[in-house]
Amino acid sequence: MSQDPINKDDSSIVDDKAPLWIYVKKIEKLAGGGSWRFECNFCNNSYVGSHTRVMTHLLQEGIKGIKGIKGCLKVTPQQRTNMKNLVKECKERIKRAAPKAIPLPSSSRKSSSSSLDYDMSYKDFNPSESDPKKRKGMGLVDKAFQIEAREQCDGEIARMFYTGGLSFNLARNPHYRTSYVRASKLPGYVPPGYNSLRTTLLQK
Incomplete structure (x- = not known):
């Protein structure tokens, strides 16, 4: 994945909640929500949207029925696999970091209660x-x-x-x-x- 055209500046630090931002260049932040005008590092086309649209463009998933976005034809199958693995790893990290339910047995319950x-x-x-x-x-x-x-x-x-x-x-x-x-x-x-x-x- 080191050969992929990712951003090299400080903003390229992976955000587990939106990891694929590192594969595009954020041009302009739009008012409200998490939408940006961004440019793909692979095909250099510009689009507007949130991380969901970045995923749609790069992974070519769920494109049907979505207006204003096209799948990137410059991303190779191996690069797409790398991206999917990155998304999966981030989801797993978020899941592991989520607070666990703490059992609090009451006086009327057995201490072994879950x-x-x-x-x-x-x-x-x-x-x-x-x-x-x-x-x-x-x-x-x-x-x-x-x-x-x-x-x-x-x-x-x-x-x-x-x-x-x-x-x-x-x-x-x-x-x-x-x-x-x-x-x-x-x-x-x-x-x-x-x-x-x-x-x-x-x-x-």
Whole structure:
């Protein structure tokens, strides 16, 4: 693969999430998303798009139905194999680096319980069941379910701290508790994602 026309500058460091950028020259960053105007190092043709289009052009996969992009005819079969192997290696590195689920057996569980024991079964938990009026007629089974659901929820929160490298001091932040109290009163609430946290919400 050393004979392939890859970029030689500092930007040629392989990005595991978008490894084939090293085979094209980025000309101009377009507003919004991850699209660039780029020039292929093999055929010197220019296109506009994200890493997905770079892959489409170089690997000639999924071209049918995609407008504004053509497969590169200058890439040899061996070079294409090298690229596919690179993409595969990067995906495997990402997979290996992904945080592993940490089993957190509760006091009511055996210490040998696996992380699978802490599944999302508590999705079926109905917040309205915490209503004191509805708790009066609650049986032993219902109470046991509530205890288990709480323990599973605590386990998920703890796992977030451990796998995300969060400081335990965050638990002392008043917004930490307030956010969960508010969320518990909104059935079906889904917390903001990566993009919202770094853009829209950050600007407020």
